[in-house]
Amino acid sequence: MMKTHPPGAHVGAGFRSLNDNQNGAPQQRTRMDILYFLILILTVLMLAYKRIPLLVAMAIMVGLTVGWTELRHLFYVPSWFRFANGIVAVILIGFSLTPLRRLLISDRLFSVYRKALPALSSTEREALEAGGVWWEAELFSGRPRWRNLLKMPAPAISEREQAFLDGPVEELCRMANDWEICDKHRRLPDRLWDFIREHRMFGMIIPQEYGGLGFSAQAHSAIVMKLASRNLTTAITVMVPNSLGPAELLLHYGTEEQKQHYLPRLAKGEEVPCFALTSEIAGSDAAAMTDTGVVCKGQHEGREVLGFRLNWNKRYITLAPVATVVGLAFRALDPDGLLGDRKDLGITCALIPASTPGVETGKRHMPVGAVFMNGPTRGKDVFIPMEWIIGGQERVGQGWRMLMQSLAAGRAISLPAVGVSGGKMAAMMSGAYARIRKQFDIPIGFFEGIEEPLARIGGRTYRMDAARRLTLVALDRGERPSVLSAILKYQLTEGNRECLNDAMDIHGGKGIITGPRNYLAHDYQALPISITVEGANILTRSMIIFGQGAIRAHPWLLKEMAAVRDPRPEARKAFDKALFGHVGHFLSNLVRSLMLGVSAGLATRSPVSGPTARYYRQITRMSAAFAFTADLVLVMLGGKFKFREKLSGRLADVLIHLYLATTVLKRFEDEDRPQEDLPLVNWALDDSLYTIQQQLLGVLANFPVPGVGRLARWIMFPLGLPYRPPTDVTGKAVARLLLSESDSRERLVEGVYISDQQDASGQVHTAFHLAITATRAESAIRNALNEAVTFDNYERLVQKAVESGVITEEQATTVRLSQQASQAVIEVDEFTRAEIEGYEEPGFRPAVSENVG
Ligand SMILES: Cc1cc2nc3c(=O)[nH]c(=O)nc-3n(C[C@H](O)[C@H](O)[C@H](O)COP(=O)(O)OP(=O)(O)OC[C@H]3O[C@@H](n4cnc5c(N)ncnc54)[C@H](O)[C@@H]3O)c2cc1C
Numbered sequence: 001m002m003k004t005h006p007p008g009a010h011v012g013a014g015f016r017s018l019n020d021n022q023n024g025a026p027q028q029r030t031r032m033d034i035l036y037f038l039i040l041i042l043t044v045l046m047l048a049y050k051r052i053p054l055l056v057a058m059a060i061m062v063g064l065t066v067g068w069t070e071l072r073h074l075f076y077v078p079s080w081f082r083f084a085n086g087i088v089a090v091i092l093i094g095f096s097l098t099p100l101r102r103l104l105i106s107d108r109l110f111s112v113y114r115k116a117l118p119a120l121s122s123t124e125r126e127a128l129e130a131g132g133v134w135w136e137a138e139l140f141s142g143r144p145r146w147r148n149l150l151k152m153p154a155p156a157i158s159e160r161e162q163a164f165l166d167g168p169v170e171e172l173c174r175m176a177n178d179w180e181i182c183d184k185h186r187r188l189p190d191r192l193w194d195f196i197r198e199h200r201m202f203g204m205i206i207p208q209e210y211g212g213l214g215f216s217a218q219a220h221s222a223i224v225m226k227l228a229s230r231n232l233t234t235a236i237t238v239m240v241p242n243s244l245g246p247a248e249l250l251l252h253y254g255t256e257e258q259k260q261h262y263l264p265r266l267a268k269g270e271e272v273p274c275f276a277l278t279s280e281i282a283g284s285d286a287a288a289m290t291d292t293g294v295v296c297k298g299q300h301e302g303r304e305v306l307g308f309r310l311n312w313n314k315r316y317i318t319l320a321p322v323a324t325v326v327g328l329a330f331r332a333l334d335p336d337g338l339l340g341d342r343k344d345l346g347i348t349c350a351l352i353p354a355s356t357p358g359v360e361t362g363k364r365h366m367p368v369g370a371v372f373m374n375g376p377t378r379g380k381d382v383f384i385p386m387e388w389i390i391g392g393q394e395r396v397g398q399g400w401r402m403l404m405q406s407l408a409a410g411r412a413i414s415l416p417a418v419g420v421s422g423g424k425m426a427a428m429m430s431g432a433y434a435r436i437r438k439q440f441d442i443p444i445g446f447f448e449g450i451e452e453p454l455a456r457i458g459g460r461t462y463r464m465d466a467a468r469r470l471t472l473v474a475l476d477r478g479e480r481p482s483v484l485s486a487i488l489k490y491q492l493t494e495g496n497r498e499c500l501n502d503a504m505d506i507h508g509g510k511g512i513i514t515g516p517r518n519y520l521a522h523d524y525q526a527l528p529i530s531i532t533v534e535g536a537n538i539l540t541r542s543m544i545i546f547g548q549g550a551i552r553a554h555p556w557l558l559k560e561m562a563a564v565r566d567p568r569p570e571a572r573k574a575f576d577k578a579l580f581g582h583v584g585h586f587l588s589n590l591v592r593s594l595m596l597g598v599s600a601g602l603a604t605r606s607p608v609s610g611p612t613a614r615y616y617r618q619i620t621r622m623s624a625a626f627a628f629t630a631d632l633v634l635v636m637l638g639g640k641f642k643f644r645e646k647l648s649g650r651l652a653d654v655l656i657h658l659y660l661a662t663t664v665l666k667r668f669e670d671e672d673r674p675q676e677d678l679p680l681v682n683w684a685l686d687d688s689l690y691t692i693q694q695q696l697l698g699v700l701a702n703f704p705v706p707g708v709g710r711l712a713r714w715i716m717f718p719l720g721l722p723y724r725p726p727t728d729v730t731g732k733a734v735a736r737l738l739l740s741e742s743d744s745r746e747r748l749v750e751g752v753y754i755s756d757q758q759d760a761s762g763q764v765h766t767a768f769h770l771a772i773t774a775t776r777a778e779s780a781i782r783n784a785l786n787e788a789v790t791f792d793n794y795e796r797l798v799q800k801a802v803e804s805g806v807i808t809e810e811q812a813t814t815v816r817l818s819q820q821a822s823q824a825v826i827e828v829d830e831f832t833r834a835e836i837e838g839y840e841e842p843g844f845r846p847a848v849s850e851n852v853g
Contacts, residue, residue, distance in 0.1 A: 048590075049592050054092060054580075061085055065082055068085060095580065106579050110572055113560065123347070127287075130482050131404075131408025131480040135149065140627055141627065142624035143592070149666055152474070169227065170753070172192065173227060174757070176230050182231075185371075196269065200212060202268075205242050206266060206267045207263075211268060217412075218473070222417075224417035228421035229425050232522060232526050237319070237373070241273050241319070242414070243413065243414040244275060244534065246273040258387075273319065274319040274323035278317070279291055292310070294334075295308060308383070310358075311380060320374065320377045321375040324353065327352075328349065328351075332346060345396050348397055348399040349389070349390045351390060369524070412488045416467075420464045424465070430457055431739050431745065432768035433507055450735070455683060456499075458734040469670075489537075500524050500527060504524055517760045547642050554634075589627040593628045618723075629712060633699065636705055654695050661685050674744065693723045741769065774819075790819075
């Protein structure tokens with residue numbers, strides 16, 4: 001029972017004087033009112049920050065209102081404060097009563113929402129729904145649960161897989177001569193094809209029961225990465241039958257008969273597959289294909305059967321010129337209603353032997369920088385029986401869904417492996433070359449100007465590999481994260497481009513002059529290939545990553561969309577739940593952004609201690625800021641956001657770097673926190689956080705509604721902009737790792753082919769090691785004789801230094817070998833005009849060093 005007291009009878013210790021003398025202390029009273037105001041605001045903020053469920057929050061506010069009313073007898077509690085607590089409680093009660101909020105809000109919004117939602121075609125819906133959702137949902141939540149991530153196992157491959165990498169893959173790398181393949185033969189030589197077949201490399205994803213290797217995604221990626229570090233043509237030739245194509249589709253959707261027929265043949269390389277989706281008209285918009293198959297009856301093996309009459313004109317198809325079986329995507333039409341009422345049955349996939357009458361293959365395109373088999377395929381009035389449809393008649397019209405599902409995982413494996421391989425090669429070769437190559441008597445790597453690109457290569461490569469490894473762990477555990485796969489494809493191929501651009505600059509003329517001594521040029525030339533295939537990068541960044549991510553990974557959006565599309569009456573209830581869930585999510589992220597901003601991230605805890613703890617907090621902070629901004633954009637633009645690709649692209653960058661930063665932190669833990677890797681970790685994380693900040697600012701500066709961006713910026717960055725690009729000190733430390741022999745450098749480039757031969761890359765490894773070994777002796781000579789050792793004077797200086805006891809005979813030998821090895825590395829190829837212009841003999845032959853390359 002509440003007691004009533006006459007005014008002035010309150011006896012609270014700290015507030016006694018105020019209560020005793022209500023008129024006497026107006027200033028003190030104002031201060032107390034401000035304090036109470038802050039208590040009220042903080043209580044509401046904490047409820048939102050901690051995401052307290054509505055009912056619990058309501059109970060807390062009711063309890064507080066009653067409590068404060070009781071306590072007013074003990075000390076001063078302003079009546080407005082109790083009243084305000086009560087109002088908040090009433091609002092929360094209103095929101096907790098589903099029938100009331102439906103009547104007042106959600107049922108009214110239901111039809112508005114339904115009208116505003118853009119219609120989705122079936123192909124758009126299938127693309128959106130393909131695959132699953134994993135860590136990206138945590139990033140969209142604004143409150144990533146780090147412990148779940150840290151519980152994931154470290155990447156690992158089995159002994160059998162490792163033996164395969166060390167055996168046949170190593171051997172294939174040794175056999176693959178980049179210059180000969182690309183410039184002399186302009187194709188993969190037969191002995192390499194035979195070796196690939198013999199070791200069943202076309203069957204990496206095919207289970208052992210069908211005669212394949214049955215490797216994990218981790219091993220599959222490691223194999224492609226190693227091959228790509230030696231020769232891209234070899235890597236792509238091995239990669240394509242193992243990525244999105246006939247084997248993958250058969251495994252998931254094929255009939256048992258199709259599996260039994262094709263999988264053993266594909267594994268042994270008796271069949272060479274290609275998969276033809278792209279046509280002249282339909283490039284990025286592949287679902288708009290005009291290649292058709294009309295349901296009809298025709299002759300097959302002497303019988304009249306139901307099937308399709310196909311006409312197609314596809315281009316850019318890898319392996320098509322040599323394929324024995326063509327995987328084909330076409331639009332199935334049934335004008336005569338032989339299969340039912342529908343005339344347009346949708347995209348369908350079939351496997352067609354290349355020898356079928358009317359099929360045309362054989363011609364080649366010449367992709368830039370690589371000579372893998374690629375070309376057009378055409379078909380004119382080709383009749384195929386229904387049993388050639390992948391999965392049989394019941395899969396007619398499901399081709400797009402099948403392709404999108406396969407892409408959801410496949411995109412994270414092959415091209416990202418090629419991308420990381422490029423980064424590792426750039427790191428390894430640029431670090432070595434910058435140590436070997438001297439200008440102004442100093443290895444160029446010690447100039448700050450070269451330190452910058454070296455640091456970028458090192459930091460990016462560490463981060464790219466971290467992303468590759470963690471995503472593969474998820475795939476091997478059965479996840480199919482379609483948005484993360486798109487992120488990997490986009491970001492790791494872009495990262496490759498950035499690393500190779502920097503590597504070319506560091507190498508100067510050495511990178512430009514082609515010939516057997518050049519280990520960079522082909523990869524550099526071929527960069528646009530991985531940028532363009534499996535979803536061209538601009539489209540992937542601007543349309544897919546955030547567009548699909550927002551719908552799939554957002555905790556409420558898909559549920560809202562599903563509810564408004566559902567014609568059943570109970571859909572309104574589901575909509576109400578999703579809508580209020582969404583509102584709570586938005587408000588919570590608004591509050592979290594503000595509180596994490598005001599506390600500079602300290603309001604949240606890190607799951608680890610030590611040098612990376614602050615990064616966990618900052619990523620949590622930026623995750624809340626991202627979730628808040630994403631919702632603001634979605635609320636303001638509705639369905640139109642998919643046409644605002646500049647905003648969507650920037651938000652994609654934020655999501656990408658939130659994910660990359662996550663993977664860096666996990667990698668550091670997986671490798672037992674090696675302290676010497678901290679420069680790489682810091683570079684990668686500082687760069688990611690800075691990119692996140694700048695891209696968020698870009699979104700806020702271009703907000704569709706004036707003023708909102710400025711307000712949101714104040715909420716997210718109340719104390720100013722917290723992140724800076726990696727410092728010069730960090731950059732120097734990363735560059736030094738690349739310029740020296742260390743465990744850190746080895747970890748960074750682990751998994752690429754390291755040539756032990758006297759070929760272009762083998763020479764660089766030898767010279768690099770010798771240059772480091774000879775450093776001390778060369779410094780001693782320079783200090784004693786006041787002259788720097790160069791290719792021209794080393795013999796004279798070495799002799800003099802030995803005679804005067806400055807260096808030992810052993811050191812003299814090292815200096816001589818180092819100088820000779822370095823000289824061999826910096827040499828480039830020369831050709832006679834006849835050789836280049838091709839009128840002496842067919843094919844190019846280098847004028848120098850037949851043993852090289
Ligand atoms: C070497 C090579 C091998 C290939 N192998 C195969 C294969 O084996 N099988 C197969 O089926 N296909 C293959 N392809 C085709 C490849 O998938 C396509 O090239 C790719 O889908 C892009 O189509 P496009 O080249 O016609 O470019 P376009 O679709 O014309 O695109 C041109 C540019 O516009 C951008 N763009 C398009 N739409 C949008 C949008 N909405 N928003 C923003 N930007 C947009 C793209 O990102 C790109 O930058 C291969 C291509 C090459 C070059």
